[in-house]
Amino acid sequence: MALRGAPLIGASAAYGYVLGLQEFLNKKKSSLKTPLKAWTELHFHLERVAKILKTSRPTAVSLFYAVNRMENQKNHFIAGHPASLSQALFKMLEQEAETIFEEDVKSCQKMAEDGSKLIPKEAMVMTYCNTGALATCGIGTALGVIRQSYAEGKIRQVYVCETRPYLQGSRLTLWELMQDKIPATLITDNMAAYLMKTEKIDAILVGADRIAANGDVANKIGTYALAIQARHHRIPFYVVAPTPTLDFQLPTGADIPIEQRSPQEVLRIGSSQITSGRASAWHPAFDVTPHELITALVTEKGIVEPPNEKTMGQLKGAG
């Protein structure tokens, strides 16, 4: 949890792959006499690096997307340079990580501009978890749309759900909004429905960790609850996520692996124990929101409204 936010996890894994190669090159600098042996060792080392990176978090697919891109580049390079183990491979992989980073910066900007068109004037919006500059390489996904809408003078108030148990809303999103002087009010997650009933909320914007072929969305635990409440109050529910979040291999959200984290994280808040340490707790880090509850999916390749088995096809080849 030192790093979080699907797009940031993806780009970071790409750089992690480069660091894995650097580690190998530093160690082997003097001893790489036989090119064939070196190639074999490098192969095993990078396989280990990729495996460690891929087993760090199971739910966000951006991680697998980025590491797969790095592995493909590596394989492609090796095929073209069968005998030269050099800084050239390092440079090329570093460039690929840089590209993944830059693509995310641009995606954030594009989604912000497109997504902002969905936000009415004088808008009261609600957001969840953290999907801003602390979760991506750019201005954010859902929070990027909010930033852009605010820059266009359309945001009256942002309500931020605290997002238990990790409190990404109160600790990260609220901080980002305060830095940008965007009017923001914190609520506990269980207040969201009552707020929807008593105040006119114009839109709810969230990010995504993985999106299945039919448009079902895995995102921070609690997203599903918000989507049900939004539907009950007939409030548009928008998911904002770049195409590396798409996983067309999985037909539905039921196939998305959900990370189970330590129950201790529910029994504590930060370092404070809030109940008996012997108590039982449940801690799925994510949940799955069925596409039927999603008004539109905003990606850098276009808006899918509403997302479903058919409409998601327009993004095929992108993810």
Next chain:
Amino acid sequence: MALRGAPLIGASAAYGYVLGLQEFLNKKKSSLKTPLKAWTELHFHLERVAKILKTSRPTAVSLFYAVNRMENQKNHFIAGHPASLSQALFKMLEQEAETIFEEDVKSCQKMAEDGSKLIPKEAMVMTYCNTGALATCGIGTALGVIRQSYAEGKIRQVYVCETRPYLQGSRLTLWELMQDKIPATLITDNMAAYLMKTEKIDAILVGADRIAANGDVANKIGTYALAIQARHHRIPFYVVAPTPTLDFQLPTGADIPIEQRSPQEVLRIGSSQITSGRASAWHPAFDVTPHELITALVTEKGIVEPPNEKTMGQLKGAG
């Protein structure tokens, strides 16, 4: 917040009224020479006591119910004993407080026995906030039903929502269940919907702070969200509350005053600041669940299923 739970607040206010009288009697013991002057002073003193008690919390109607009962008894006594200011009034009021307490103990037991009939065998149930021995004079309202059902061998698992911001679920309900060795698992409030989707939850049981004539229920903030989620998953949603919680003066829940508490309580957890102290937060302590989302209301005078303008009539005269 030193005291919480509508039934406990009610009984405590009754004893508070008795203490208010005791304070007066102790102070005035020597100086009460002129009966007429003493009566006037007593009258003003008890009016002040009642006012302080009634302005301590606005939402739970049990408070007003109990203080009104004490005031009625006082007026009745004074009418019958126009000139004797004595320990007799104190004794009589102490007896009335005792009666309110005992009635709640019996109500809890009756609701537990009746409510338990709604719970199937091998049940997985969910509860919210604290409605147990720490919130009533007896075994509890919703938690009383769970206790009774467990005693009858019908409870497989209780899921306890932590209930932000005060964490009555993790700090009080989980503790009560652990004391009774009833299998209990803690979840954060935002996990409830996903749990309803992934596990078979048989019933959700909550308490109430005030119930309007049409069956709308004010209860701890977050109850409304749970009721929406229960409806979405077709899970029975039961409110368990004694008749002093009824307020037939109010046609609908829209008329129930909702206590707004300090935003600081949302910015902190216990004594730990979780975000900038300069941040804005919203903190309604209660919300209103419309009767349409409530499967049945369990009272000590019978079960109303489903509660609405018509069916609530069967409890008239009780509240």
